[in-house]
Amino acid sequence: MSYGLLRGKKGIITGALDDKSIAWHVALRAHEEGAQLLLTNAPVALRLGQPKALSQQLNAPLIPADLTQISDIEKLYEEALRHFGGPVDFVLHSVGMSPNVRKGKAYAELDYEFYFKTLDVSAVSFHKMLQVGRQKGAFARGGSIVALSYIAAQRVFPKYGDMTDAKALLESIARMFGYFLGKELGVRVNIVSQSPTPTTAGTGIAGFQAMYDYANKMSPLGNASAAACADFIVALFSDLTRAVTMQTLYHDGGFSAMGIAEELLQ
Numbered sequence: 451m452s453y454g455l456l457r458g459k460k461g462i463i464t465g466a467l468d469d470k471s472i473a474w475h476v477a478l479r480a481h482e483e484g485a486q487l488l489l490t491n492a493p494v495a496l497r498l499g500q501p502k503a504l505s506q507q508l509n510a511p512l513i514p515a516d517l518t519q520i521s522d523i524e525k526l527y528e529e530a531l532r533h534f535g536g537p538v539d540f541v542l543h544s545v546g547m548s549p550n551v552r553k554g555k556a557y558a559e560l561d562y563e564f565y566f567k568t569l570d571v572s573a574v575s576f577h578k579m580l581q582v583g584r585q586k587g588a589f590a591r592g593g594s595i596v597a598l599s600y601i602a603a604q605r606v607f608p609k610y611g612d613m614t615d616a617k618a619l620l621e622s623i624a625r626m627f628g629y630f631l632g633k634e635l636g637v638r639v640n641i642v643s644q645s646p647t648p649t650t651a652g653t654g655i656a657g658f659q660a661m662y663d664y665a666n667k668m669s670p671l672g673n674a675s676a677a678a679c680a681d682f683i684v685a686l687f688s689d690l691t692r693a694v695t696m697q698t699l700y701h702d703g704g705f706s707a708m709g710i711a712e713e714l715l716q
């Protein structure tokens with residue numbers, strides 16, 4: 451059901467790889483709520499994933515950009531400014547990848563080249579998007595920017611490996627940049643900390659199914675789906691949340707407030 455929450459708004463959605471991606475659901479919901487979109491993903495994802503199908507379905511341009519590369523991010527904003535004829539009202543950062551996790555390297559035995567790659571792709575890319583976007587004048591006054599995190603930034607989930615540190619950094623970047631963009635442009639920057647979700651990135655974590663089942667039992671509302679996450683993010687893009695900024699907001703069915711669930715004790 452559409453409430454017209456994003457009517458007249460324009461936004462950039464990163465990270466929609468296939469119909470399981472959280473970003474894919476956000477793009478569909480934002481479109482349904484009346485937004486005009488520009489999609490972007492890494493060049494390799496354009497070849498191997500299905501972002502082209504989404505771009506056609508939503509009549510939204512699809513711009514290849516490796517978000518670790520400043521020159522790609524510059525081109526992305528130039529394209530967005532040209533396409534929309536002005537700055538954007540919202541941005542979704544929905545990007546994460548750890549070569550250490552992919553190769554099964556435990557947290558106490560990291561490959562440091564991989565570690566820097568994890569931090570660059572999963573966290574510093576957010577800083578780059580915010581810094582370059584600000585320099586390019588690509589953010590409209592009163593806009594809203596959201597990135598996705600996981601509760602491993604606050605609590606220990608051993609198999610989450612170096613993604614843990616990337617998420618802690620990502621959340622810090624949102625807080626810091628939220629201050630500067632808030633003061634300057636009234637732009638909000640928030641983090642949505644989402645339940646385990648069966649996507650390509652999610653299921654790449656060793657023991658994902660066990661983490662998913664555990665969180666599902668622990669959370670009084672059960673795990674939050676990608677579709678529910680999209681609803682929440684659309685609310686954050688809308689004017690209904692215009693005083694919320696610099697927060698890590700838990701979208702997790704109550705998991706983060708729990709100690710132990712009776713179901714797990716039995």
Ligand SMILES: NC(=O)c1ccc[n+]([C@@H]2O[C@H](COP(=O)([O-])OP(=O)(O)OC[C@H]3O[C@@H](n4cnc5c(N)ncnc54)[C@H](O)[C@@H]3O)[C@@H](O)[C@H]2O)c1
Pocket residue numbers: 464465466467468470471472473491492495515516517518543544545546547571598599600643644645646647648649650651652653
């Ligand atoms: N799935 C979960 O359990 C879960 C839980 C909490 C948070 N998150 C976060 O949600 C976000 C989206 O992940 P998802 O679960 O939808 O998985 P996904 O695999 O569908 O999306 C990850 C996206 O990152 C993109 N990407 C990777 N490297 C890139 C680069 N260098 N430049 C541009 N794009 C790049 C991929 O192409 C892909 O589209 C990530 O930040 C992830 O950490 C996921």
